Amino acid sequence: MYQVLYCLTDQHDWRLVALGGAVCLLASAAAISLFHRARAAQGTARLVWITLDAVVSGCGIWATHFIAMLAYGPGTGGAYNIPVTLLSLIFAISVTFVGLSIAVSSTRTLWVVLGGAIVGGGVAAMHYTGMAALEIPARVDWVEGTVIVSVVLGIVFAALALFVAARRDDLSHAISATALLTLAIVAHHFTAMGAVVLTPDPTLAISGLSIPPASMSFLTASAAIAIIAIALVSALLDRRAKGELGRQQVVLDTALENMSQGLCMFDADGKIILFNERYAAMLRRSDMQLIGRVLLDILREEAAKGQWNGDPEQFFARLVEDAREGRTTTDVVRRFDRSIRVVNQPMQGGGWVATFEDITEWLEAQAKISHMARHDALTNLPNRVLFHEQLEQGLRRAGSNNQLAVLCLDLDHFKDINDSLGHPIGDALLKEVGRRLKATVGEHDTVARLGGDEFAVVQIGRSEEAAARALAGRLVEVISAPYEIDDHQIVIGVSIGISLAPQDGTNPDELLKNADLALYRAKADGRGTYRFFETGMDARAQARRLLEMDLRAALQRDEFQAYYQPIRDVASDRVVAFEALLRWNHPHRGLISPINFIPLAEETGLIIQLGELVLRQACSDAATWPNDIGVAVNLSPVQFKNPNLIASVTEALEKSGLAARRLELEITESVLLQNSEATLTTLHELRAMGVRISLDDFGTGYSSLSYLRSFPFDKIKIDRSFVSELATREDSVAIIRAVTGLGRSLGIVTTAEGVESDAQLELLRREGCTQAQGYLFSQPRPASDVAMMLERPRLRASA
Known part of the structure; x- marks a missing residue:
């Protein structure tokens, strides 16, 4: 140990020692960085990084040695044998390559440490080969124990360096590994130099293949520093690139793992x-x-x-x-x-x-959307779109012996139930109707809800007309059976129109149109039944459509006019009132009777406009008559559903200036059938205004007497059907006697309609009837003839 310290302190130039240490540190840093790059690579790229690492490490060891040898001053001149010097470089690179290959290729600690030990052995091999290249006039001897210590130091510190570097690729581990590798090289070199014993021998000559130590040291150091610098820059650039790639890889991995796909x-x-x-x-x-x-x-x-x-x-x-x-x-x-x-x-x-x-x-959502687009949301039956498609398919499948029927169904009086009991009850009723329909039709038949209370059935089978007739009869029976919905017992009917293919049509639109025409006929024939399409229905429907168009145009062209028929007091034989009757003065067809257009006006809702027109005109005309003459105006059941009825009556009276007591409104029993409570409320409001209320066509309904009890009518009008048979049927006389007697006992005026003969008038007078009206006195005439009808005592009827 003393010899090593003596060699280091007295035989070395410290400035050059510091330079050698710096070169060694730089080479170690580059070697560790390249070691990390090699471990991160695969295949050929790994081999390239290991080779570069071995070259850099070997050159660093080699350069450190010769710079340190330049700092060494043994007291005698010398030179370096070139072949042996090159051999020392080869040893440094090749042995380091073997050690690095072992350490890089394995993750096991034992192999990493073994690789580091081999790298330390490479340091020793390079040093002692380099020392063998030294040619000086002296014998070189070695202290054996110190030599062993130098080799052990290089192996141990190099093994520790690679062990630390392999644990983690971060800055702290890189610095620690660099310091350990530097220590391995420096400790080995200076310990080994302390083992040198020089004995001067002038007989030893320097060979011709030698280079002076100073030249050798500067040349090798310069070249080594250049190689190490290039390698270090490459490693740093690669680390930066790898870091960027690593960050991109993290982003890519994060994106991949968070993809919904x-x-x-x-x-x-x-x-x-x-x-x-x-x-x-x-x-x-x-x-x-x-x-x-x-x-x-x-x-x-x-x-x-x-x-x-x-x-x-x-x-x-x-x-x-x-x-x-x-x-x-x-x-x-x-x-x-x-x-x-x-x-x-x-x-x-x-x-x-x-x-x-x-x-x-x-896919499930798409299927649900498709189902919703082709099915009714309330009943889950096919809607019009799907029904049309299935009807087309049925027509394609139908042959000469396998025909097809289309049944259009419409519930009778469904709107009344919907209005009186509410939409939830109406919806529940429609669902139950749909369920009954599906349970009644055949397995291959199709049931659809076309909208509102309209349903349709496509039936395929043999003997089509008989099968359709049987099915329609079953449907009328099934749908008409009572329903129990939310503690309400409901009874409705159904009207059915039937068209057959191919005789009634060969395409869906034609069959549906003809079935709808037959349905209209079933409704016109009293509802609760079925009808087959017949030739001529289309013509009648076309005429009806034309009449409706004319009716709408007539309202715009002001073609309607109020006519008046006198009502006479039987006892005094004088006119007490006029009944306003609507006439349509068509520019091409002349006067059109109300019986031909009033039902259509009620179906289309135009009766509300017509009713208001008659009310305004009648009040305006009556205001010009004597104060003791009243005017009677008929109200349709449809008008009573209009919430503006009270306002319309009030406005007509105010604009005309007619006293309310002179206005008489005539209603039929069907008005009271709609919604008796609401209707009675409206009637009481009208009565409170002073308007008189008359019950028209008395005796033709089912509950006339109960209506007289529920509302104090001012007048009851005896239907013309009883008056016309006075002379031929005793029961008609009995009915009129009963009605007039009822009127006297209740204080209600009785008016007989349709009086056409003196005999009828005499019988009515005898039975105590209050008023009479009919062709015996006058036909309905325009307002301009009212004065004449008031002046003349009686106009004989002309049938």
Whole structure:
């Protein structure tokens, strides 16, 4: 130990020692950095980094040695043998390469330490070979114990250096490993130099293949520093690039693992080179080794377990062929009750990228949307769109012996139930009707809800007319059976129109139109029944449509006029009032009777406008008559559903200036059938205004007497059907006697309609009837004839 310290302090130039140490530190830093780069690389790239590391490390050891030798002053001149000097460099590089290869290629600590020890052995091999190259006029002897210590120091510190470097690639471990490797080289060198014993011998000559120590040291140091600097810069740039790549890899890995889709990349041979966990989980391949495996082998394994349907070879061959031809393909496969969409996108240079998306919920949502678009939301029956499609299919399937029938159904009085009991009850009723319809039709028949309370059925079968007739009869019976809904017992009916293919039409639109015409006929015939389409229904419907168009135009052109028929007091034989009757003065068809257009006006809702027109005109005309003459105006049941009825009556009276007591409003029993409570409220409001209320067509309904009890009518009008049979039927006389007697006892005026003869008038007078009205006195006439009708005592009827 004393010899080593003596050599270091008295035989070395400290300035050059510091330079050698600096070169050694730089070389060690580059070596450790290159060691990390080599461990991070694979294949050929790793071999390149190990080679560069060995060159840098060997040159650093070699340069450190010769710079330190330049600092060594043994007291005699000398030179270096060039071949042996080069041999020492080769030893330094080759032995270091072996040690680095072992340490880089293994993750086990033992092999890393062994590799480091070999690197330390390389330091010793280089040093003692370099010392052998020294030619001086003296004999060189060695202190054996010191030599052993120098070798052990190099091996131990070099092994520790690579052990620390292999643990982690960060700054603290890199600095520690660099210091240990520097210590391994420096400790070995100066310990070994302390083992040198020089004995001067002038007989030893320097060979011709030698170079002076100063020249050798500066040349090798300069070259080594240049190589080390280049390597260190390369390592730092590579580290920075690797760091950036690492950060990008982290971002890429994060993106891949957070994708909602699965992703897998295949090379040209179908071998997996990249995938994310979503892919493995979606296809349930998480427990498989996937990287580097050929897809075909995986498919074969799954087919053997029953997890793959189809031929794996054929499927794989198609994928490879599509990728080779540059075709992008999209498939939907079923995997473990899930639907997965697979998009295969070819890559340049071969191979393809496959993305996997679980579309099970999306397909279910699409199916639900499609179902909703083609089915009624309330009853879940096919709607008009799907019904039309199924009707088309039925027509295509129907042959000469397999015909088809279309049944259009409309619920009778459904709107009244909906208005009186509320929409929730109405909806529940529609659902129950749909259920009954489905339970009644045949297995291959189609039931649809076309909208509102309209339903339709497509029936396919033999002997079509008989089958359709039987089905329609069953449907009328089933739908008309009572319903129990939320403690309400409901009874409704159904009207059905039927068209047959091919005789009534060969396309859906024509069949539906004709079935609808037959339905209209069923309604006109009293509802609660069915009718088949007949030739001529279309013509009648066309006439009805034309009449409706004319009716709307007539309102715009002011073609309606109020006519008046006198009502006479039987006892005094004088006119006490006039009944306003609407007439349509058509520019081409002349006067049109109310019986021809009033029902249509009620169906279309135009009766509200017509009623208001008559009310305003009647009040305006009556205001010009004597104060003791009243005017009677009929109100339709549809007008009573209009919430503006009270306002309309008030406005007509105010604008005309007519006293309310002179206005008489005539209603029929059907008005009271609608919604008796609301109707009675309206009637009481009108009565409170002073308007008189008359019950028209008394005796033709079912509950006339109960209505007289529920509301104090001012007048009851005896229907003309009883008056016309006074002279021929005694029961008609009895009915009129009963009505007039009822009127006297209740203080209600009785008016007989349709009086056409003196005999009828005499009988009415005898039975105590209060008033009479009919052709015996006058036909309805325009307002301009009212004065004449008041002046003349009686106008004989002209039938």
